[in-house]
Amino acid sequence: MPETTSRRGLLFGAAAAVTAGGLLTACTSNEPKGAKPAANDKPADDKPGKHVTIGFAGPQADHGWLNAINDNAKERAKKYSDITLEATEGSNDTAAQIGQVETLINKKVDVLVILPADGKALTQVGLKAMRAGIPVVNLDRIFNTPQAYRCWIGGDxxxxxxxxxxxxxxxxxxxxxxxxxxxxxxxxxxxxxxxxxxxxxxxxxxxxxxxxxxxxxxxxxxxxxxxxxxxxxxxxxxxxxxxxxxxxxxxxxxxxxxxxxxxxxxxxxxxxxxxxxxxxxxxxxxxxxxxYPPTMAASAIDLARALGQGKGVSGMAEFEIPAHVTLFSAVVDKDNVAQYMPTGFK
The missing domain is CATH 3.40.50.2300 (Response regulator)
Known part of the structure; x- marks a missing residue:
């Protein structure tokens, strides 16, 4: 994929080889019993666990979809009493974003979630985090090598x-x-x-x-x-x-x-x-x-929490989360639009 730091170039990332839908139920809301979940919440099937500090380096919110990415990540993190989210300001400038990720590495966060402004340009900082023992969830725009992330999640x-x-x-x-x-x-x-x-x-x-x-x-x-x-x-x-x-x-x-x-x-x-x-x-x-759901950022937080707590994905036999998660491109029409309405971005 040609890499660009422009706002439009950031919109969407490449698809991965493995398709998965509805798998991310290992790290679910720990709201009080009886609390009404948001539309994109997964069923609560676990309890608060080990505290995890997640570093989130997202995009500059200058497009509706990009703004929704940031909102989904932040709102998802709020649903967990065992998560602290260290979010950067967000940037479409590769040098600035590299600096932001390096700051998060120096803070010794437990897990990183990164939607890179330029996948190629940020590959090295992804590698740096992984080599420092900080697992990386690569969100949507993919790094040049799988060695730079523990898990990739994005659209198709x-x-x-x-x-x-x-x-x-x-x-x-x-x-x-x-x-x-x-x-x-x-x-x-x-x-x-x-x-x-x-x-x-x-x-x-x-x-x-x-x-x-x-x-x-x-x-x-x-x-x-x-x-x-x-x-x-x-x-x-x-x-x-x-x-x-x-x-x-x-x-x-x-x-x-x-x-x-x-x-x-x-x-x-x-x-x-x-x-x-x-x-x-x-x-x-x-x-x-x-x-092409921006809820992928909420799922990225779920995956990061699972990594930090050493969990897998509920409903799958493996002890570890997948290496790649490609979201399904569902069609929304008059018959099912009410279900998806709460996830629509402005």
Missing amino acids: NYGMGLSAGNYIGEKLKGKKNARVVELAGLDNLELTKQRSQGFDDALKNYPNIRKVARQAAEFTVESGQQKMSQLLQAQKNFDALWNHDDDQGVGALRAIKQAGRNDFLMVGGAGALSAFQAIEADDSVLKATVL
């Missing part, structure tokens, strides 16, 4: 495209000569290529569907509106749209409304609250979105 970009393509395929499988268009993200990012490849591979199972246009945007509301306007002008007739990112989808929906178009269905990506609300209202072309 290829899976996002695959899920979007299959959803659209099932909706259009009875329509002859169906036409779809794609509003991608930044084309210089490997994640964008992975999402497009997954989408194209899914459509191969539906010979009645043809992708007739693709336009790359920039993960912003402004670019989404501009590029969607261009697609609408160029394509007067199509049946479905796959949009890679819900933030740029806000702009895309503006362009669609301005054009007075409602003759196709739209599938988004990531899991923004605005997308969930539009799906629930069912008053626009947006009918579903495919998750």
Whole structure:
């Protein structure tokens, strides 16, 4: 994956080889019995244990998804009486973030959770932590070598495209000569290529569907509106749209409304609250979105706590947590949006 320290380049990371979903139940809330859990809490199946100090080096919160990463990590840590979270200010500057991680190493935290601004550039500091006996949970944007982390957890970009393509395929499988268009993200990012490849591979199972246009945007509301306007002008007739990112989808929906178009269905990506609300209202072309869940940061805290306490993952036979956890790219539509609404990011 091309590495970049830009805000857009930080948005998402590479997928790992092993897929796992719903596994992180070893380190669960120790709230008082009868307390109402948040939507993304796991069932409480353990008690407070050894105290663990977790160092968290996250991104600069200049995008909805990135802000949600930081919020999920901090809110998750608050649910445990046996965790102290040492969180950095957050930075998209590699040198600054390296300095922040080194400070956490010098503080001798028990475990580190790092979403690197640049996976390649921060690999050495990940190695430094591991060699100092501090296990690292590498969140989303992956380091260059597995030696720099004990566990990687992140989303599945290829899976996002695959899920979007299959959803659209099932909706259009009875329509002859169906036409779809794609509003991608930044084309210089490997994640964008992975999402497009997954989408194209899914459509191969539906010979009645043809992708007739693709336009790359920039993960912003402004670019989404501009590029969607261009697609609408160029394509007067199509049946479905796959949009890679819900933030740029806000702009895309503006362009669609301005054009007075409602003759196709739209599938988004990531899991923004605005997308969930539009799906629930069912008053626009947006009918579903495919998750790239920022709740992965909460799960990273769970994994870090398990590492610090020497635990494995409930429901698995192994004594240790997995080396890689790839989150499933679930489709959220009108049928299940109420379940996911509390996890939507702004």
